[in-house]
Amino acid sequence: MAAEDLEWERSKISNQDVNMLKRLGLMKKEDAIRFPSEESYPNPPMEYRVSFVDHLIRGLSAPIHDFLRGLLFVYGIQLHQLTPNSILHISIFITLCECFLGIPPNWALWKRIFCLRRNGSHNATYNIGGVVICVRTDVDYFDVKFPDSVQGWRKRWLYIHEESANSVEHNIIPFDGSAKIQRRRSWDAEASEEEKKATEALTSRIHQLQNTRGKELSGVQITAYFLRIRVQPLQARKNPLWTYAGENDANRLSNDLSVKDLEKLIRRISSLNKKDPIPSSCRVEPYSSANPLPESAGSSEDTTSVQSPPPAVSPKRKRKRSNAEDSGTSKAEEVDPSQQKATYDPYLASLVSSDDEEEVPTVDVAPRTSTSHTVLASDTLVEGEESSPPQQNVVTTTPPSSPLAPSPKRTRIETSLEPAPQLGSSSTLLLDDPMIKDLIRIGSQFIGYREYASRTEEKLAEANKRADALAQKLEQSEAARKKAELVASEAKAEADEARAKAASVEELQKRLEDAESALNEHKAAQAAREQGILKRLKSQSRRTETQTNQDFDLENPVNDPLLDALSYLELHGSEIREGVANASAGLSTLFPYFFPKKEEPPTFLALAKSFNSSEDLGLKMRQENMKIAVESTVALVADSQQTVDWMKVGDTDQIEQSRWRSLIKAAKPNTKKILAYLGIKPASTPSSSRPEV
Known part of the structure; x- marks a missing residue:
């Protein structure tokens, strides 16, 4: 530029x-x-x-x-x-x-x-x-x-x-x-x-x-x-x-x-x-x-x-x-x-x-x-x-403003600048000749055209320099724009992070408020339970007085250890009841799998005893599953119309553990296809253990 x-x-x-x-x-x-x-x-x-x-x-x-x-x-x-x-x-x-x-x-x-x-x-x-x-x-x-x-x-x-x-x-x-x-x-x-x-x-x-x-x-x-x-x-x-x-x-x-x-x-x-x-x-x-x-x-x-x-x-x-x-x-x-x-x-x-x-x-x-x-x-x-x-x-001293002007007009100052003919002055007479004047005018215009072209080339070169400078400025502007975009993205990420932290702080404040509310509710429930215990103790005291003619009353109900013990007993008793109910639900869910042909006991104690048998219920379930698997395998082989020597198939006592694992590994691809055909999703754990018979 x-x-x-x-x-x-x-x-x-x-x-x-x-x-x-x-x-x-x-x-x-x-x-x-x-x-x-x-x-x-x-x-x-x-x-x-x-x-x-x-x-x-x-x-x-x-x-x-x-x-x-x-x-x-x-x-x-x-x-x-x-x-x-x-x-x-x-x-x-x-x-x-x-x-x-x-x-x-x-x-x-x-x-x-x-x-x-x-x-x-x-x-x-x-x-x-x-x-x-x-x-x-x-x-x-x-x-x-x-x-x-x-x-x-x-x-x-x-x-x-x-x-x-x-x-x-x-x-x-x-x-x-x-x-x-x-x-x-x-x-x-x-x-x-x-x-x-x-x-x-x-x-x-x-x-x-x-x-x-x-x-x-x-x-x-x-x-x-x-x-x-x-x-x-x-x-x-x-x-x-x-x-x-x-x-x-x-x-x-x-x-x-x-x-x-x-x-x-x-x-x-x-x-x-x-x-x-x-x-x-x-x-x-x-x-x-x-x-x-x-x-x-x-x-x-x-x-x-x-x-x-x-x-x-x-x-x-x-x-x-x-x-x-x-x-x-x-x-x-x-x-x-x-x-x-x-x-x-x-x-x-x-x-x-x-x-x-x-x-x-x-x-x-x-x-x-x-x-x-x-x-x-x-x-x-x-x-x-x-x-x-x-x-x-140079004759009329009234030049054109640019080389493109055809012929400049003569002005009133021309009369005072053009010398009058003098005797003995051949140069003055020569300059007064109209043809010489036209030749001088044409020559000056030709020089003007040549210099105009030269100036045009200089301006074109300067324009090219300015264009190069502008291109360089454009590159710098593009780099500055990318840098600004990067800074803006980083600022946006920081702002998002700040907003996330602010949201987490708000969530923590909300959780703290919820915990405080739950604590207050727990305190209120505890106070209510203590009041209920006091009422029950008073009623029990009245029954005891009726039967034994002796009055039973707490000397200091606020700091009485008996009242505190009963309160904790009632609290833990409610938790025990809730745990027994959950255990009953879980055992009821597992009962059909271990005892498919038995009726579920009506009480929790009987239900728990069913799972506390001397026999290994897990082994029994695996054997049942193996039986089902063998029957399914035999049915699939029969459906494929292949001749199988079932005597040799059933003789597995001589198979070594390593041999058994290699056979199981080789059978896995076909097993997945068969299970998919039957609509059963295979388990993720490998079945590498030898089945118990």
């Missing part, structure tokens, strides 16, 4: 998070957000992208802003690979440009301030939040006060609705959790000298906003401002923020947040503690409909040549290119032909040269650790691998 797959687990979004999204107005549309059910790996529906709760509360919303789409394309990353603090960096930058500089988000100014770093180390590799936007070490930027760590943000993932455009090439790539982070030269792209000259006034204005005494502007104030006006900076908008019209503004997502909710949200996404005050307003009044832009704002010649990222690279664009003027994104201005020869575009250079760059260890190029200039990673920094990035059309 790939390391990036192990980062995903079942989404754990609390009711508190859902209520916060509702208060922010992000769930106003019914299909704007979908929450995962039981899946432990993202599987977004059609026209949905994977995002996080901590992205949304930091200014992200769908449809995504063109500037963010351009950053994702230029850097070759996906939305889930950005950390929450990186999202907040982009939101603050867009708000700064539109509300305090009075310009659309500026690509050249962005390159002067920010760069991209891999969120990694030698010990771990992350894909979720694997890249981080950092402030360059030589730039003095706003004190944003990011939190040191955003706890558990990777576990709160969801799906946001991002409708597809009419053509595939205008969409960013769909979610691919297994795609590895590819480092590009664009991560460290710096502004050219002309771009630095064009944005010098903007950097001066930023320095002025930071250091004007009594009117200092901070990153927390900018964050609090876009949260307070209820406009998401990273959402595609028809109107820029410098036209914000208050409560009636079309870009507002909800009503104003309560003071408590606003302070709680600001403390959540910043490092402010409970003692730090929350800014109620900005010290510098932002541009809006109430504070419109000055007529000279944004019209300086120094800023006309600065380009923003191409808006056509984002996925899920519902708006046409004809509506670009109403969006808040930057427009491509016309460039003076006299200046085109010396113009250098690092954006175009980063796209063309990013394929053959080698990976640079990120350990030696660590971002600044100050919270005012660096996006602090919420997890351990990791380092990943690099493969070739998607191919682009």
Whole structure:
């Protein structure tokens, strides 16, 4: 299983998070957000992208802003690979440009301030939040006060609705959790000298906003401002923020947040503690409909040549290119032909040269650790691998989102990127030839197809590895299941044994109760017998007194030995009577066997004397049985119509004991058959003794 797959687990979004999204107005549309059910790996529906709760509360919303789409394309990353603090960096930058500089988000100014770093180390590799936007070490930027760590943000993932455009090439790539982070030269792209000259006034204005005494502007104030006006900076908008019209503004997502909710949200996404005050307003009044832009704002010649990222690279664009003027994104201005020869575009250079760059260890190029200039990673920094990035059309600089796109559309930025024909420049004229352009486009698409097949093979290999890992996990689960069943069976046996012991204890208790009851009954019977004896003694005493004129009475009936002796005599007498009755029944049962032709005596004494005769009754019975056996044998032999010399048969005096036993043993099989024929069940004891005659 790939390391990036192990980062995903079942989404754990609390009711508190859902209520916060509702208060922010992000769930106003019914299909704007979908929450995962039981899946432990993202599987977004059609026209949905994977995002996080901590992205949304930091200014992200769908449809995504063109500037963010351009950053994702230029850097070759996906939305889930950005950390929450990186999202907040982009939101603050867009708000700064539109509300305090009075310009659309500026690509050249962005390159002067920010760069991209891999969120990694030698010990771990992350894909979720694997890249981080950092402030360059030589730039003095706003004190944003990011939190040191955003706890558990990777576990709160969801799906946001991002409708597809009419053509595939205008969409960013769909979610691919297994795609590895590819480092590009664009991560460290710096502004050219002309771009630095064009944005010098903007950097001066930023320095002025930071250091004007009594009117200092901070990153927390900018964050609090876009949260307070209820406009998401990273959402595609028809109107820029410098036209914000208050409560009636079309870009507002909800009503104003309560003071408590606003302070709680600001403390959540910043490092402010409970003692730090929350800014109620900005010290510098932002541009809006109430504070419109000055007529000279944004019209300086120094800023006309600065380009923003191409808006056509984002996925899920519902708006046409004809509506670009109403969006808040930057427009491509016309460039003076006299200046085109010396113009250098690092954006175009980063796209063309990013394929053959080698990976640079990120350990030696660590971002600044100050919270005012660096996006602090919420997890351990990791380092990943690099493969070739998607191919682009080097002529039009509007690449397709995938190798399968037939031909990317040209966008409005194309006019500023394509150099005008110059005298004496054969390479420029050659590139302007339509056939050369088609050949370059076809070649780039062919390379894209080849790399697409290579990436498909890599994904198939990774899928096979995941399948093997899942099979191993299945085997382990099966072993664990068998072990659990064994433990359950043992526990069940122990429970049955415990129940049996409990039942035996109950049985013993019942037997003890029965014994106690029998003992009590025996005591009661004994007392009754003693009372009867006393009555009989009294009556006998009266008869004795009548006959002898002498009174006979017990002096102490309780401890009188005579009374105790009579009581025991009566008890044993009853047992003797019971024994005599049982003996009489037994002798009556045996009498017909020993005396078949006699009548049973009427008294027990006569019956007992019948068995106490001087002759051996057992011998007599065995002789009778032998007689019957001989007669039966003779009858069976006669029935078989065999000739037998009965004189020799009857002469058995000379047969030895051993000979007799061997003959008896040889006759046993036939004896069993004969007895079975006669309906007699043979005895288990062997008849090895010689019969008495």
